[in-house]
Amino acid sequence: GENVEQHPSTLSVQEGDSAVIKCTYSDSASNYFPWYKQELGKRPQLIIDIRSNVGEKKDQRIAVTLNKTAKHFSLHITETQPEDSAVYFCAAGYSGNTPLVFGKGTRLSVIA
Amino acid sequence: NAGVTQTPKFQVLKTGQSMTLQCAQDMNHEYMSWYRQDPGMGLRLIHYSVGAGITDQGEVPNGYNVSRSTTEDFPLRLLSAAPSQTSVYFCASSSSWFAEAFFGQGTRLTVV
Numbered sequence: 766g767e768n769v770e771q772h773p774s775t776l777s778v779q780e781g782d783s784a785v786i787k788c789t790y791s792d793s794a795s796n797y798f799p800w801y802k803q804e805l806g807k808r809p810q811l812i813i814d815i816r817s818n819v820g821e822k823k824d825q826r827i828a829v830t831l832n833k834t835a836k837h838f839s840l841h842i843t844e845t846q847p848e849d850s851a852v853y854f855c856a857a858g859y860s861g862n863t864p865l866v867f868g869k870g871t872r873l874s875v876i877a
Numbered sequence: 878n879a880g881v882t883q884t885p886k887f888q889v890l891k892t893g894q895s896m897t898l899q900c901a902q903d904m905n906h907e908y909m910s911w912y913r914q915d916p917g918m919g920l921r922l923i924h925y926s927v928g929a930g931i932t933d934q935g936e937v938p939n940g941y942n943v944s945r946s947t948t949e950d951f952p953l954r955l956l957s958a959a960p961s962q963t964s965v966y967f968c969a970s971s972s973s974w975f976a977e978a979f980f981g982q983g984t985r986l987t988v989v
Contacts, residue, residue, distance in 0.1 A: 808982050
């Protein structure tokens with residue numbers, strides 16, 4: 766089955782700096798790669814996703830890149846703000862009959 | 878617009894007790910799943926369903942049962958609670974396995 770590795774497990778950045786979180790996946794059939802943000806005590810919520818026919822997608826300060834050949838994808842957050850502090854999860858899915866497989870998460874702390 | 882509703886929000890059980898975690902969604906989603914979240918372990922899949930009457934096991938199914946008698950409801954049953962089942966449980970629903978997953982607010986379960 767699919768296996769998703771996520772790095773780093775914790776990340777601290779100064780406010781205004783950029784943050785990058787990386788994930789690798791094992792199943793070359795995977796074609797859907799979402800990112801979820803989970804604030805303390807809250808539920809995970811989708812912030813951005815990318816499909817395998819696209820190499821990069823941006824939404825204001827966040828962007829995701831996908832390299833299908835290397836089987837990795839990354840989340841980029843620019844001009845970080847304290848409200849970006851949260852746990853971020855990457856996931857991989859494919860057009861089979863099984864749910865998303867999640868990485869173990871990255872705890873991002875933005876220091877003011 | 879309720880989305881995915883989980884009850885209860887908190888629960889304390891004694892070892893050996895049984896209970897049912899409720900999950901209901903009002904988005905007419907066929908795809909539903911249960912995850913448990915433990916520190917450093919990310920979101921691990923317990924059971925999932927692709928429609929009424931259809932369920933299957935995920936990564937960590939032991940000690941849990943599910944049923945799906947209606948599109949809206951997907952309850953998770955703990956048969957005989959063990960301290961190892963202390964965790965935060967999330968129910969999620971989506972229109973497909975490669976579309977946004979909507980999570981419930983979570984149930985924090987402690988087994989003593």
